[in-house]
Amino acid sequence: xxxxxxxxxxxxxPRLILSAGWLILxxxxxxxxxxxxxxxxxxxxxxxxxxxxxWVQGHEPGYLLGTDSLGRDVLSRILYGTRLALTVALLAxxxxxxxxxxLGLLAGFLRGWVDIMISRAxxxxxxxxxxxxxxxxxxxLGPGLTSIIIAIVVIxxxxxxxxxxxxxxxxGAMDYVASAQVAGRTRLSTMFTEILPNVLPTITVLLxxxxxxxxxxxxxxxxxxxxxxxxxxxxxxMIAEGRTSIHQxxxxxxxxxxxxxxTVLSFSQLGEGLKDRFDPVLR
Amino acid sequence: xxxxxxxxxxxNLKGRPDRIxxxxxxxxxxxxxxxxxxxxxxxxSMIGKAILGTLPLSIEITGGEIILDGTDLLKLPPAxxxxxxxxxxxxxxxxxxxxxxxxRRIGPQITNRxxxxxxxxxxxxxxxxxxxxxxVHIPDPERVMRSYPHELSGGMRQRILIASAFAAEPKLIVxxxxxxxxxxxxxxxxLKLIAEMQARxxxxxxxxxxxxxxxxxxxxxxxxxxxxxxxxxxxxxxxFHAPKHPYSRALLAATPKYTDPDGSxxxxxxxxxAATRAEVEAADRSAHV
Amino acid sequence: xxxxxxxxxxxxxxxxxxxxxxxKKPLVGAAPRLEILKGLSFTIPKxxxxxxxxxxxxxxxxxxxxxxxxxxxxxxxxxxxxxxITHLPETDLHPLRRRFxxxxxxxxxxLNPRHRVGAIIAAPLSLHGLSxxxxxxxxxxxxxxxxRGFATRYPHELSGGQRQRIGIARAIALxxxxxLADEIVSGLDVSSQAxxxxxxxTLVKDLGxxxxxxxxxxxxxxxxxxRILVLHRGEIVENAATPALFANPQASYTxxxxxxxxxxxxxxxxx
Numbered sequence: 091x092x093x094x095x096x097x098x099x100x101x102x103x104p105r106l107i108l109s110a111g112w113l114i115l116x117x118x119x120x121x122x123x124x125x126x127x128x129x130x131x132x133x134x135x136x137x138x139x140x141x142x143x144x145w146v147q148g149h150e151p152g153y154l155l156g157t158d159s160l161g162r163d164v165l166s167r168i169l170y171g172t173r174l175a176l177t178v179a180l181l182a183x184x185x186x187x188x189x190x191x192x193l194g195l196l197a198g199f200l201r202g203w204v205d206i207m208i209s210r211a212x213x214x215x216x217x218x219x220x221x222x223x224x225x226x227x228x229x230x231l232g233p234g235l236t237s238i239i240i241a242i243v244v245i246x247x248x249x250x251x252x253x254x255x256x257x258x259x260x261x262g263a264m265d266y267v268a269s270a271q272v273a274g275r276t277r278l279s280t281m282f283t284e285i286l287p288n289v290l291p292t293i294t295v296l297l298x299x300x301x302x303x304x305x306x307x308x309x310x311x312x313x314x315x316x317x318x319x320x321x322x323x324x325x326x327x328m329i330a331e332g333r334t335s336i337h338q339x340x341x342x343x344x345x346x347x348x349x350x351x352x353t354v355l356s357f358s359q360l361g362e363g364l365k366d367r368f369d370p371v372l373r
Numbered sequence: 374x375x376x377x378x379x380x381x382x383x384x385n386l387k388g389r390p391d392r393i394x395x396x397x398x399x400x401x402x403x404x405x406x407x408x409x410x411x412x413x414x415x416x417x418s419m420i421g422k423a424i425l426g427t428l429p430l431s432i433e434i435t436g437g438e439i440i441l442d443g444t445d446l447l448k449l450p451p452a453x454x455x456x457x458x459x460x461x462x463x464x465x466x467x468x469x470x471x472x473x474x475x476x477r478r479i480g481p482q483i484t485n486r487x488x489x490x491x492x493x494x495x496x497x498x499x500x501x502x503x504x505x506x507x508x509v510h511i512p513d514p515e516r517v518m519r520s521y522p523h524e525l526s527g528g529m530r531q532r533i534l535i536a537s538a539f540a541a542e543p544k545l546i547v548x549x550x551x552x553x554x555x556x557x558x559x560x561x562x563x564l565k566l567i568a569e570m571q572a573r574x575x576x577x578x579x580x581x582x583x584x585x586x587x588x589x590x591x592x593x594x595x596x597x598x599x600x601x602x603x604x605x606x607x608x609x610x611x612x613f614h615a616p617k618h619p620y621s622r623a624l625l626a627a628t629p630k631y632t633d634p635d636g637s638x639x640x641x642x643x644x645x646x647a648a649t650r651a652e653v654e655a656a657d658r659s660a661h662v
Numbered sequence: 663x664x665x666x667x668x669x670x671x672x673x674x675x676x677x678x679x680x681x682x683x684x685x686k687k688p689l690v691g692a693a694p695r696l697e698i699l700k701g702l703s704f705t706i707p708k709x710x711x712x713x714x715x716x717x718x719x720x721x722x723x724x725x726x727x728x729x730x731x732x733x734x735x736x737x738x739x740x741x742x743x744x745x746x747i748t749h750l751p752e753t754d755l756h757p758l759r760r761r762f763x764x765x766x767x768x769x770x771x772x773l774n775p776r777h778r779v780g781a782i783i784a785a786p787l788s789l790h791g792l793s794x795x796x797x798x799x800x801x802x803x804x805x806x807x808x809x810r811g812f813a814t815r816y817p818h819e820l821s822g823g824q825r826q827r828i829g830i831a832r833a834i835a836l837x838x839x840x841x842l843a844d845e846i847v848s849g850l851d852v853s854s855q856a857x858x859x860x861x862x863x864t865l866v867k868d869l870g871x872x873x874x875x876x877x878x879x880x881x882x883x884x885x886x887x888x889r890i891l892v893l894h895r896g897e898i899v900e901n902a903a904t905p906a907l908f909a910n911p912q913a914s915y916t917x918x919x920x921x922x923x924x925x926x927x928x929x930x931x932x933x
């Protein structure tokens with residue numbers, strides 16, 4: 091039997107629609123890049139260098155967003171760059187989340203020596219300057235997709251661990267935890283069935299935020315030439331190249347930047363939107 | 374001659390049809406103590422907040438008048454309204470643990486208002502603060518003024534908040550459930566203190582509470598609220614002798630009395646609740662015609 | 663019925679409990695111990711409704727939590743139905759947990775906000791391997807006078823009184839021998855207060871429960887409880903049958919407590 095109250099369907103928040111829409115579009119672009127990209131992203135043609143986008147005087151048909159100084163199609167390169175960006179976002183984001191949130195949950199709920207060890211590790215970790223740390227890591231591990239993901243996970247797990255630990259501590263003090271104990275639930279089971287659902291909204295928000303951050307980190311590493319290889323198109327690499335020709339060909343810099351911006355924004359809004367829509371506790 | 378007159382005050386949840394206050398009218402004479410009684414959600418605290426201009430942002434006043442000392446507060450521009458409220462009104466809050474700033478000493482928390490808003494000299498303000506702390510029976514006021522809130526007990530803090538409320542000789546004090554967070558033995562002392570201070574200073578007091586026992590100890594008149602509607606407006610002795618509204622009668626019957634071994638657990642009958650709810654809805658309909 | 667006929671469900675001897683006082687913890691080293699319970703001895707016979715009364719800091723909630731072993735005492739002993747549970751580890755405690763349950767003060771915090779009511783009531787049942795937890799949960803809702811449709815709701819969709827009924831339903835669903843009710847009506851409006859108390863009274867009678875009812879308010883206890891324990895600063899200052907306590911309070915603290923209750927009657931004048 092349902093009553094009227096639980097039948098009120100919450101509307102999809104606009105930011106959820108917009109952000110999810112953009113991310114779905116990107117996902118489709120990444121998967122279909124070989125079929126929808128108008129040109130080969132690596133094909134150079136020095137006669138067609140620095141062509142402006144299609145609505146600017148002097149453009150060539152077929153190059154919608156123009157070309158860079160080597161005559162490569164900007165749109166095609168953005169589309170192919172999406173593949174790396176999203177792979178990094180999803181893999182690095184989820185792995186960071188799983189490791190960080192688990193440690194945070196254990197520290198915040200079990201307390202005691204577990205908490206002491208994890209908290210000290212977090213403190214020490216956070217004393218390292220993150221950008222230098224990641225550059226150092228890549229230098230040691232060598233460039234490549236795996237290295238980027240490892241670098242992001244190693245640096246950012248503390249973000250999850252800190253926040254989730256604090257949240258788990260708050261939730262752990264609630265009487266529903268005591269009540270689970272009175273009912274005879276074990277500590278570990280309590281952590282998963284009672285605490286986890288209550289920190290899940292926070293985890294969701296952090297996870298999507300982390301995906302956006304992963305994209306930025308990847309772009310920064312590409313920018314300093316420490317990402318995968320210089321040939322494969324990446325947004326960060328394009329931005330780095332575009333910077334050198336900003337006065338002659340602004341579009342080489344601007345379009346990847348806009349894509350990056352919209353994607354990171356969409357990830358953060360996706361998290362908030364999901365929370366608004368699916369958290370059973372109405373605010 | 375009433376000092377505070379509220380006429381047809383209505384308030385809504387912003388942008389929604391949910392009504393918080395429904396044409397509330399009441400008067401508090403100079404030096405009178407009026408109780409605002411009701412269960413949670415009755416709107417009793419909202420009236421106090423409307424007077425002091427501290428309503429939550431989600432609630433808006435949709436009509437009516439709050440006439441304080443002859444001036445309708447709701448017609449004043451916001452800046453003037455705040456000054457007026459600051460000069461003439463004060464609040465005794467519910468929770469003494471959160472009402473004092475934990476990172477500041479007690480002294481400045483009492484004197485700041487006098488110095489910053491009422492332009493007293495610091496020396497005068499501190500002298501006044503010491504006098505007031507003595508007046509609320511705090512031993513060693515000097516030491517307390519230099520203390521931080523966490524060094525003092527809940528009862529002590531509530532005394533300080535009372536002293537602070539009376540500091541600028543306000544004409545009206547809103548006491549919002551001032552003893553709900555306290556132990557009964559401390560509650561008794563605080564209630565006696567509030568009554569004593571009120572009588573000495575001749576301040577009008579609006580006493581918000583859910584406890585009819587407390588009302589019978591401090592109030593001279595009371596308004597019973599349900600769903601933002603005033604159901605009954607009585608002199609205190611008349612009310613306890615014979616409540617006018619069926620809901621008031623039920624509420625009084627439901628209030629536990631330890632002196633009465635058997636009949637003290639009478640819930641408010643569903644029929645009374647239904648009838649009262651119907652009355653609230655009827656009031657809405659007649660207001661719309 | 664005198665105590666010699668009724669076997670004791672609980673026997674508490676010289677119970678002590680201290681906690682680390684973190685506010686006074688020195689920079690290096692252990693925090694000093696704060697003694698909350700200072701050697702309490704009493705019994706709860708089967709079928710009794712015991713009121714535990716005291717102000718804040720009296721240790722009444724700590725005592726309650728020790729009775730259901732949410733806290734481990736630091737001295738003395740607690741025997742439940744003849745078995746010493748004072749320091750029993752959680753695994754050995756598990757089969758006994760079904761037999762003593764607790765209803766919490768704040769039903770908002772004691773009901774997991776992200777679980778549905780049905781799941782909240784059914785969870786302890788499945789933990790103890792009882793058959794048909796869903797069905798039993800619905801029956802528990804019947805017992806506390808709530809419609810079965812509430813099973814699919816979330817706690818925040820209910821009123822305070824309804825939430826507290828869910829707390830009661832969860833406790834009685836296990837068919838325990840003993841229930842600890844910790845200030846269960848202090849957050850409720852008087853109208854729902856009376857309803858919840860009446861419900862509890864009926865259930866205790868119908869199910870043959872033994873109940874300990876913690877409250878700061880003597881006035882809600884009078885009708886419900888058969889015996890009252892008055893606690894002050896971690897010590898028992900009075901332990902008396904309800905009528906005797908109200909007719910002739912022995913401890914001066916009990917008298918202060920009674921005097922301080924504001925009766926809804928203008929004729930009561932405070933000295």
